[in-house]
Amino acid sequence: MIPTSFDYAAPTTIDEALQMLAASPDDTKLLAGGQSLIPVMKLRLADAEHLVDLGRIEQMRGVRMDGDRLVIGAMTEHHEVASHPLVAAHAGVLADAAASVADPQVRHRGTIGGALVHADPAGDYPAPALALDAELVITGATGTRTVPAAEFFEDYFTTAVGDDEILTEIRLPSYSGWGGRYEKFTRVAQQWSIVAVAAEVRVDGGVIAEARIGLTNMGSTPIRARGVEAALAGCAIDDGSVAEACASVAEGTSPPNDINGDADYRRHLATVLTRRAVLGAARQEPAH
Structure with a gap:
């Protein structure tokens, strides 16, 4: 489909962009990379009288x-x-x-x-x-x-x-010296995440000293798994110990039910992916 007609502007400074936005905030949309906005405009799920392209700033x-x-x-x-x-x-x-x-x-x-x-x-x-x-x-x-x-x-x-x-x-x-891993599960290649887990881990003395864990698509916003982070402190870097520390990661989450999987399936995925992400980050293994 073709989007509705709009005026287009490409400012070169933030101040110029803000002036254009302030002139008609309700009818103006900002264009960054356009990979989300343009498709929905083509489907006419969104429209704008004015499109301000930030690409030249x-x-x-x-x-x-x-x-x-x-x-x-x-x-x-x-x-x-x-x-x-x-x-x-x-x-x-x-x-x-x-x-x-x-x-x-x-x-x-x-x-x-x-x-x-x-x-x-x-x-x-x-x-x-x-x-x-x-x-x-x-x-x-x-x-x-x-x-x-x-x-x-x-x-x-x-x-x-x-x-x-x-x-x-x-x-x-800065997390210099830490290991990071993002584990993502999709039904087909290049799809949005059904579930994904972000892990940043610091190892000291052969054990996990600190961890930072974030969950993708387990609620309406990203979720910080602070309980698992606490459980991982001092944890040995082996499959069994990390799996035990990560077992509760889905508690308190509200994952969606849709064609890609129900909530219980996503909770299971979150547990598996958290273990994989933590071990990969702790061992600083190359990303897939």
């Missing part, structure tokens, strides 16, 4: 260190997140998740910021962002504010970004 691109914080511009494409050495060194599970997004064509067009603001429960960035205690930098006409990932995702396809605001960058603590 260079200040919203790239990966850098700011002291001990990893900073990723919201318009950075998935393939750069997956392949950038700074992301691999300081947020390994995020690089692993980015490499699993869709297919190469999508990874070269889609952006981390667009995916986070889209906030699909089955999307691959929210759980790593939550597990890594990311901070999301949001810019509006009145200035800039920083929202922790735990408060950013509010419900299905709903975030803390206001109608007149733009997500401009993602800031993360």
